[in-house]
Amino acid sequence: MIIKSKKEIPASEITDPLIFKERRNIIKAMLATMAAGAVGISPALADDNNSAWANLPKGDFSADLLTPTPAESVKNYTNYYEFALNKKDSAKLAQNLRTDPWSVEISGEVENPGNYYLEDILRQQTLQEHVYRFRCVEGWSMVVPWVGFSLGHLLKTVKPLSTARFVKFTSVYQPEIMPRQRNNAMLEWPYVEGLRIDEAMHPLAILAVGMYGDILPKQNGAPLRLVVPWKYGFKSIKAIVKIELLRKPPLTSWSQFAPSEYGFYSNVNPAVAHPRWSQRSERQLGSSFFTPRRKTELFNGYGEQVASLYSDMNLRHFF
Ligand code: MTE
Numbered sequence: 501m502i503i504k505s506k507k508e509i510p511a512s513e514i515t516d517p518l519i520f521k522e523r524r525n526i527i528k529a530m531l532a533t534m535a536a537g538a539v540g541i542s543p544a545l546a547d548d549n550n551s552a553w554a555n556l557p558k559g560d561f562s563a564d565l566l567t568p569t570p571a572e573s574v575k576n577y578t579n580y581y582e583f584a585l586n587k588k589d590s591a592k593l594a595q596n597l598r599t600d601p602w603s604v605e606i607s608g609e610v611e612n613p614g615n616y617y618l619e620d621i622l623r624q625q626t627l628q629e630h631v632y633r634f635r636c637v638e639g640w641s642m643v644v645p646w647v648g649f650s651l652g653h654l655l656k657t658v659k660p661l662s663t664a665r666f667v668k669f670t671s672v673y674q675p676e677i678m679p680r681q682r683n684n685a686m687l688e689w690p691y692v693e694g695l696r697i698d699e700a701m702h703p704l705a706i707l708a709v710g711m712y713g714d715i716l717p718k719q720n721g722a723p724l725r726l727v728v729p730w731k732y733g734f735k736s737i738k739a740i741v742k743i744e745l746l747r748k749p750p751l752t753s754w755s756q757f758a759p760s761e762y763g764f765y766s767n768v769n770p771a772v773a774h775p776r777w778s779q780r781s782e783r784q785l786g787s788s789f790f791t792p793r794r795k796t797e798l799f800n801g802y803g804e805q806v807a808s809l810y811s812d813m814n815l816r817h818f819f
Contacts (some may be wrong), residue, residue, distance in 0.1 A: 523600070523619055523723065524715050527647070530627050566631050569642040571712045573786035578719040579636065580738065581686060582671070582678035594719035596677045597739065602723050608668075608745040611659035618723055622709065624657065625649035629713075630706055632729035634736070635768045635800045641782040646727050647710030652701040660697065660745050667700040668750035669693045669726055670742035687753045693726065693737040694750040694764065696809075704729055704805055707740070730799040730806045732766045763819035767810065768800035772819050 580590035604621065607613040627647055635641045655667070671691035675681040681689040699705060708727050709716055716722040721738030728735050734754050744750075754762035761775055770780045781793035798815075799806050810818070 523602075523622075526619055526622055527627070527709055527715050530622070566633065566643045568631060568645050568712070569784070569786045574642055574644055574711070575717050575719065577640075577785055579638075579733070580719055582674075582681050582689065582691065584680070591719040593679070594717075597672075597718045597722070598674065598677065599718065599723045599739075602741075604724065604740060605742045606654075606658050606744075607742070609661040609664035609747060610655075610745050611661065613658065618709075621654065622649075625653060627709070630708075630727070632704075632727060633800050633802075634727070634729060634733055635782055635796065637732040637734055637762070637766070637774060637779075639777060639779070639782055640785055641794060641796075642785040644711055644727075645713070646706065646708040647713065647716075648706040648708035648727065650703060651705045651707050651726065652703065654707065655700060655743075655745070658745075663747050664745035665697050666746045666749045667695045667697060668742075668744040668746055669695075669737045669740050670744075671737055672739040672741045687757050690741075691737055692750060692753045693735055694752050695728065695735075696749075697745070698809055699728070699806075702806060702809065704802060730767055730802040732768055734762065735766055765810075765813075765818050767798075767806075767815065767819075768796060769798055769815055769819070770796040771798070772816055 576591050577587045578591045578594070579587065580594050583593035584590040602618040603615050604618060605613075605615045627649055629645050629647055631643065631645045633641060634644055669692065673681060673690040675689075678689075680686065695705070706727050708721065708725050709723060711717075711720060716725065721736075724740045725738040726736050726740065749764055752762075752764060754766075755764055768779075773779055779796055782796050784791060784794050797803070
């Protein structure tokens with residue numbers, strides 16, 4: 501068994517509610533154990549020590565040469581439209597989000613659909629640190645050391661059927677806490693995103709549960725978010741509660757809201773301008789006023805790894 505669906509788990513084995521409180525500990529213990537393995541010290545020595553986490557095993561394509569953006573910049577400049585349009589307000593209001601208990605429904609074209617406790621998912625996955633560039637469609641970028649696991653590995657555990665061609669992700673719906681869901685502001689809620697199945701299976705695509713060696717802050721998508729570093733940031737959906745494998749492409753929130761501005765693919769591409777602004781360069785979060793803008797790269801610099809996924813597509817038309 502990789503992970504069990506709720507209905508397959510005998511009542512005696514179902515995660516005790518108290519254990520939900522322990523998610524931080526599960527993640528920290530996994531990180532500490534791995535870090536200890538990586539640097540050859542005992543897990544006991546590594547317990548709450550961020551410096552040990554600096555030696556986490558790296559994901560396949562983590563670029564050691566990238567310098568992470570200061571954590572404070574990443575935590576205080578967030579896009580979370582369920583809470584607010586304003587980046588500072590969204591970071592503040594997101595603290596109200598309820599993330600315990602948390603389960604993820606995985607359904608659709610799979611052999612083993614089910615509702616899985618996040619803790620049970622985590623126990624079956626290998627956490628790694630992935631230092632990725634992240635480019636928002638608004639023209640800013642950052643470098644984040646995410647802590648997460650392979651989306652493809654998770655999908656394989658539920659055995660996708662040959663008919664599964666797309667993956668739909670849905671964010672949590674908590675209108676009592678999320679003012680813009682309550683007021684039906686802007687997007688259709690809950691927030692929905694999607695990938696083609698081969699994109700979802702690509703080793704660069706991860707589900708993150710942490711960043712900077714700690715658990716994910718609420719404003720950055722806790723407890724579980726997608727990170728697809730070669731696509732514009734809005735594809736990296738936060739607070740995921742549902743993953744569905746589908747035969748047809750899902751209608752995603754932003755392409756439903758403004759189809760001429762936000763496509764299904766939304767691969768980073770400096771040659772295709774947003775209808776209202778250029779995508780040729782980006783402001784790097786945390787950099788000084790005098791730092792020149794960075795030149796945006798096709799696929800956000802991950803072309804070597806992902807360009808083959810799109811070899812039969814005209815990248816100017818499939819945006
Ligand atoms: N996911 C949800 N549920 N709601 C959102 O508003 N914003 C998206 C994406 N995921 C968003 C979301 C956008 S536009 C971006 S750029 C990134 O999250 C921002 O991630 P960050 O706030 O961690 O920098």
